[in-house]
Amino acid sequence: MKIIIAVIAFLILTVSARAQPPLRLTTVHRNLSYVTNGHERNKLDLYLPSPPAVRAWEKPPKEGYKRKLPLVIWIHGGAFFVGSKDDTVPLELLSEGYAVAGINYRLSRDAKFPEQIEDCKAAVRWLRANAAKYGLDAERFAAFGESAGGYLAAMLGTTGDIKEFDVGENLEQSSRVQAVVDFYGPTDFLQNAFAVANPKSPEAQLIGGAILENKDKAAKANPIAYVTRDAAPFLVVHGDADKLVPYNQSELLAAALKKANVPVQLYAVKGGGHGDFDYPQIRRLISEFLARTLKKK
Numbered sequence: 001m002k003i004i005i006a007v008i009a010f011l012i013l014t015v016s017a018r019a020q021p022p023l024r025l026t027t028v029h030r031n032l033s034y035v036t037n038g039h040e041r042n043k044l045d046l047y048l049p050s051p052p053a054v055r056a057w058e059k060p061p062k063e064g065y066k067r068k069l070p071l072v073i074w075i076h077g078g079a080f081f082v083g084s085k086d087d088t089v090p091l092e093l094l095s096e097g098y099a100v101a102g103i104n105y106r107l108s109r110d111a112k113f114p115e116q117i118e119d120c121k122a123a124v125r126w127l128r129a130n131a132a133k134y135g136l137d138a139e140r141f142a143a144f145g146e147s148a149g150g151y152l153a154a155m156l157g158t159t160g161d162i163k164e165f166d167v168g169e170n171l172e173q174s175s176r177v178q179a180v181v182d183f184y185g186p187t188d189f190l191q192n193a194f195a196v197a198n199p200k201s202p203e204a205q206l207i208g209g210a211i212l213e214n215k216d217k218a219a220k221a222n223p224i225a226y227v228t229r230d231a232a233p234f235l236v237v238h239g240d241a242d243k244l245v246p247y248n249q250s251e252l253l254a255a256a257l258k259k260a261n262v263p264v265q266l267y268a269v270k271g272g273g274h275g276d277f278d279y280p281q282i283r284r285l286i287s288e289f290l291a292r293t294l295k296k297k
Contacts, residue, residue, distance in 0.1 A: 026050055026094055034126035035168060044103040044123055045085055046134060049094040068137035069099040070294040075120060077147030079202035080108040090144060096287060099136055101127060112208040113221045117155045117165050121175035128173040140294045142179035146275060150185025154223040154253060157232040177232050179293035181286055184238045184274060187249045189218040194246060227256045233263040235289040237282060239272025
């Protein structure tokens with residue numbers, strides 16, 4: 001009798017499972033050019049979360065995925081001279097209802113500052129111009145980056161009103177972001193002991209020469225220089241034992257944001273080096289921060 005009941009239960013579950021439509025994979029749009037006839041690096045990938053599975057006998061939600069999606073723009077690291085939009089993309093955010101875009105930008109071997117931030121801003125403007133096409137909410141964009149990408153995310157967060165860095169197409173669109181997650185990005189190169197000591201440091205390669213010999217360029221490349229009360233809210237995560245980008249770089253940024261009354265949370269990873277922060281508490285911090293800054297109440 002027990003065997004018969006077990007078989008019947010198995011058949012019911014099997015029929016129920018077959019009655020449901022197959023799970024839809026995440027929609028991915030790859031290598032979208034955000035600059036017409038631009039550099040080969042001027043491309044992005046856009047990941048859209050799948051709608052929730054709906055059983056055959058249920059009605060789909062009234063709004064479904066017609067609701068506009070908040071977007072997290074991922075900016076890869078790599079010391080400004082290596083890296084790809086495919087690197088460590090935070091695709092786990094798709095399950096929380098965010099669209100995710102991974103962008104490439106010109107590297108320091110091909111271009112010097114400010115071309116990297118110009119590329120990032122061009123990508124933001126392109127995504128905003130095409131928001132309706134892909135179901136994105138143009139008023140809810142976040143920038144998220146690590147290391148060099150964290151620096152560029154910080155630049156996006158503090159230069160929303162700096163038109164000097166907006167060049168090219170879609171200039172009717174804003175390049176402002178509404179939130180920033182900055183993982184151990186450099187900020188003030190002149191107060192970065194590692195960058196100053198090495199005339200061929202990644203920061204020196206970015207601006208095109210030794211830091212102390214190019215103080216004006218280093219100052220212009222500092223996201224702290226553009227902080228106003230209109231900057232985006234920030235979550236900054238940095239290891240306090242980082243040997244590549246000193247922890248003081250994030251301290252300086254957080255202090256400037258706090259002075260300007262911009263919401264900022266600086267999380268120090270005790271004993272942490274340069275990256276590898278895949279900890280539950282940090283994932284929770286990111287989730288809570290994005291929900292607070294991007295999700296409608």
